[in-house]
Amino acid sequence: MTTAEPGTQAPEGSFSVVTRASQRRERILFIAAGVALLILVLVPLTSLDAAQSAGLPLLADRYWFRIATTILMFVIVAGAWNIIGGLTGYPAFGNVVFFGVGAYTVGTLVTKANLPYALALPAGVLVAAAGAALIGLPLLRLRGHYFAVASLGVAVATGEVINNLQFFGGASGIFMPIIRSDLLFYFLMLGGAVGTVAITWAVLHSRFGFGLIAIREDEAAAAVIGVNTTLYKVAAYMLSAALTGFAGAVYAEWNVFIDQSTAFNLDISIDSILMALIGGIGTLFGPLIGAAVLEYLIQSFAGGGSLAAYTQVGLGVLLTVAVIFLPRGIVDFFGGRSSFSLRYLRRTMRETGV
Amino acid sequence: MTASASPLLSLQGVTKRFGGVTAFADVTFDVDAGDVLGVIGPNGAGKTTLLNCISGVYRLDGGDITFNGQRLSGRPPHEVARLGVGRTFQVVKPFTSMTVRENAAVGALFGSSEARMPTGRAFAYADEVLELVGLAPKRMSPVGSLTVPDRKRLEVARALCTKPRLLLLDEVMAGLNAVEVDEALEMVRRVQKSGVTIMLIEHVMRVIVGVCTRALVLHLGRVLAMGEPQEVLRDQRVIEAYLGQEYARRQARHRRE
Amino acid sequence: MAEQVVLGLLLGGIYVALGLGFSLVWGILNIVNLAYGALVMVAAYITWQLSTSFGLDPFVTIPVNLVALFVIGYAIQYLVINRIIRAPFLYTFLITFGLDLVVVNGLLLLFKADFRSVNTYYSGSSLTAGPLVIPYIRLWSLLVALALAGIMWWILNRTRTGDAIQAVGADKDAARLVGINLAHTYGLTFGLGAACAGVAGALIVTYQAITPSAGEPYTLQSFVVVILGGLGRVSATVIGGMLFGLIEVLGQAVPGVGAGYANAIAFGVLVLVLLLRPQGLMGRQTL
Numbered sequence: 096m097t098t099a100e101p102g103t104q105a106p107e108g109s110f111s112v113v114t115r116a117s118q119r120r121e122r123i124l125f126i127a128a129g130v131a132l133l134i135l136v137l138v139p140l141t142s143l144d145a146a147q148s149a150g151l152p153l154l155a156d157r158y159w160f161r162i163a164t165t166i167l168m169f170v171i172v173a174g175a176w177n178i179i180g181g182l183t184g185y186p187a188f189g190n191v192v193f194f195g196v197g198a199y200t201v202g203t204l205v206t207k208a209n210l211p212y213a214l215a216l217p218a219g220v221l222v223a224a225a226g227a228a229l230i231g232l233p234l235l236r237l238r239g240h241y242f243a244v245a246s247l248g249v250a251v252a253t254g255e256v257i258n259n260l261q262f263f264g265g266a267s268g269i270f271m272p273i274i275r276s277d278l279l280f281y282f283l284m285l286g287g288a289v290g291t292v293a294i295t296w297a298v299l300h301s302r303f304g305f306g307l308i309a310i311r312e313d314e315a316a317a318a319v320i321g322v323n324t325t326l327y328k329v330a331a332y333m334l335s336a337a338l339t340g341f342a343g344a345v346y347a348e349w350n351v352f353i354d355q356s357t358a359f360n361l362d363i364s365i366d367s368i369l370m371a372l373i374g375g376i377g378t379l380f381g382p383l384i385g386a387a388v389l390e391y392l393i394q395s396f397a398g399g400g401s402l403a404a405y406t407q408v409g410l411g412v413l414l415t416v417a418v419i420f421l422p423r424g425i426v427d428f429f430g431g432r433s434s435f436s437l438r439y440l441r442r443t444m445r446e447t448g449v
Numbered sequence: 450m451t452a453s454a455s456p457l458l459s460l461q462g463v464t465k466r467f468g469g470v471t472a473f474a475d476v477t478f479d480v481d482a483g484d485v486l487g488v489i490g491p492n493g494a495g496k497t498t499l500l501n502c503i504s505g506v507y508r509l510d511g512g513d514i515t516f517n518g519q520r521l522s523g524r525p526p527h528e529v530a531r532l533g534v535g536r537t538f539q540v541v542k543p544f545t546s547m548t549v550r551e552n553a554a555v556g557a558l559f560g561s562s563e564a565r566m567p568t569g570r571a572f573a574y575a576d577e578v579l580e581l582v583g584l585a586p587k588r589m590s591p592v593g594s595l596t597v598p599d600r601k602r603l604e605v606a607r608a609l610c611t612k613p614r615l616l617l618l619d620e621v622m623a624g625l626n627a628v629e630v631d632e633a634l635e636m637v638r639r640v641q642k643s644g645v646t647i648m649l650i651e652h653v654m655r656v657i658v659g660v661c662t663r664a665l666v667l668h669l670g671r672v673l674a675m676g677e678p679q680e681v682l683r684d685q686r687v688i689e690a691y692l693g694q695e696y697a698r699r700q701a702r703h704r705r706e
Numbered sequence: 707m708a709e710q711v712v713l714g715l716l717l718g719g720i721y722v723a724l725g726l727g728f729s730l731v732w733g734i735l736n737i738v739n740l741a742y743g744a745l746v747m748v749a750a751y752i753t754w755q756l757s758t759s760f761g762l763d764p765f766v767t768i769p770v771n772l773v774a775l776f777v778i779g780y781a782i783q784y785l786v787i788n789r790i791i792r793a794p795f796l797y798t799f800l801i802t803f804g805l806d807l808v809v810v811n812g813l814l815l816l817f818k819a820d821f822r823s824v825n826t827y828y829s830g831s832s833l834t835a836g837p838l839v840i841p842y843i844r845l846w847s848l849l850v851a852l853a854l855a856g857i858m859w860w861i862l863n864r865t866r867t868g869d870a871i872q873a874v875g876a877d878k879d880a881a882r883l884v885g886i887n888l889a890h891t892y893g894l895t896f897g898l899g900a901a902c903a904g905v906a907g908a909l910i911v912t913y914q915a916i917t918p919s920a921g922e923p924y925t926l927q928s929f930v931v932v933i934l935g936g937l938g939r940v941s942a943t944v945i946g947g948m949l950f951g952l953i954e955v956l957g958q959a960v961p962g963v964g965a966g967y968a969n970a971i972a973f974g975v976l977v978l979v980l981l982l983r984p985q986g987l988m989g990r991q992t993l
Binding site: 180186188233234236237239240241243244245247248249251252255256258259365368369372376401404405407408410411412413414415418419422444446447448449 | 796797800803805806888980
């Protein structure tokens, strides 16, 4: 263990966000994202009857739709987490509560109030955002570990309470009337994912975004230069919740069935944080890249029995290695001057080691 | 000194307690527009606590603070900033992931109701202010690469970018060497000339005598003396508070002889 | 009611043992160890293996657990977590989550997902004192936990190692300046914390069937115990643990609530305490 000489160590929490290097990188990523979006719009269209009868090759089968829709869902959830966790610096570990609230709002409205899904979906988004205001006002007074676990606690407790209430179907969950359309759910999630990135971009380039980053870096300093910290934090939390709630609301109908273990699945919270971390916390495209890479890996190795256990072990090792060597995420690793090199890895380790 | 106009900042019987401990009690004084008020006092006299009360970081346990005809007491920090009170922190609090320029610009994006500029203008204004405090050559640097005096300058720049009418400076000269103190004094004078009223906490007597138009001595949570800096520093009670009674008695004897 | 109070206090013993290690690592290293419950399960499986293979009494396996978990804990800290000890807390949070995945699924591969339990000849017997029925196992668990608290207090307050640990907790840089080996002391601290998890694991397997993933609630409960009592002192953890035992037993005794709400009660208490008294009921520190 060598002692780092003073001056080389980064101050705690200095994982950079908007620099000129990152802006250059962003431009390249914008082009790549545009191309990817075009492909993502065109490929599923080959499954249409018209395309098939015109003799086009079928590029998107049911399996493709399942994987792609899942990945897009995580792009939304990870991007949504990035707004409160990455930009505002409030490590929400229980964002799945908004996924669950979005899903259960849709489930309840459709099955109990016979509301059409097209109306229940925006209601799910609104209820999730309102829930965030309710939870956020008291919880966002807490910091660091305390906020992390309190938000986790709210998620666990909410899921458990819903699981115990017969009104919400109790332990047997809610079955939704089936809507058979791979394309519908795929494009809903794709729209949500594009929307998440677009909203993040808008936030990053606005006064609101600067206020959030100021809060993350030093809340007291942000307050005395005139940032209404409570308002900004709650607004960021609500935005994050609305997007997460959207994903949950789409998931409820797509999956047809929801219960505590699917709608309040803590893995959704944890995975979304991992994705943002692996891609690059606080960056525009980081969560998107992280979600695509990680969820693709998870889906590729999905299976039952001991294969699942090996996959989880691999995921744990990957996470540990990523935290040690790539604390700034994939986006940074491929961007800056000394990136994609051993020097880069050594430097990040020196910054954070004993 | 124009004593006719109503003061810019006015404290009336301000009291702050932490649990059973009284930080200060019944503090009353005014700051006129254009003044540079130096607040001095031994460690633990409650100087920083006083700034925290004015800027809304702490709630008062008694008394009233008015600024420019409006009550400050009871307002959260961001509202105080909105009204035109800027401040720095003794332990600097830069936004570490941002560049020097971005740090200053955030001040102009928010700040007093006269600031709150759109992004483009905020950056232009930040450049102006960085010029004023002498940080212009380093405006594109990350904060991590700044020296201690530069970090203190940045702290002042960010506060100035909020376009305050009153600027509270908490020991911006502590830890600077003689040359750096001179530069900082020059900076304070420039800021004063630009029309900002200043209240500063300082340990370095040269600062009090050098730039302050008035001085206030806080001791054991009370205002011990206030007036012209030279006078205040000759005050018997002030010397006692700083250097002990024995020294003060000897000084007095010395002078008589 | 009286019986429930006694049961709550007995159950509190487990929480004391759990909270001691969690609190130490959090208080000194500023790490919220999400793999803590997984370490508890490692210990529980060691006890289960020793008692099924060699017929050892679970309470006799405690010293083995102590040593084994200390070594595992020291290694985890020294080899893995030390690499990122100065990173923002989110990163230590995530790295311990990664470790949790590895350990839990490692156990799953080794021991399968079946429920395992340990039975002793005194498993069903109880001490009867007037109207109170006190299961022996619970009573002994409480005594072991209190003994552990005593030992931890002694180590932290009466030994040179304890001084070093406390110094590191107070100021890392100052501790380094007076010649304390940081990497080693971090390892010791995490090792001691894991040893507490070792004791807790042995106690848990005496009255509850275990699976590899059964540890997760214990991480969350340890967190609540530490919040309840307040960070950083052995006495605070003892009170926090006892209180949590009481809350759990009494909360579930409320008509219409029941065991289905165990987590909701725990986290309800957690959030309330955080909002009303963030330094914990016994704590002196502020947030």
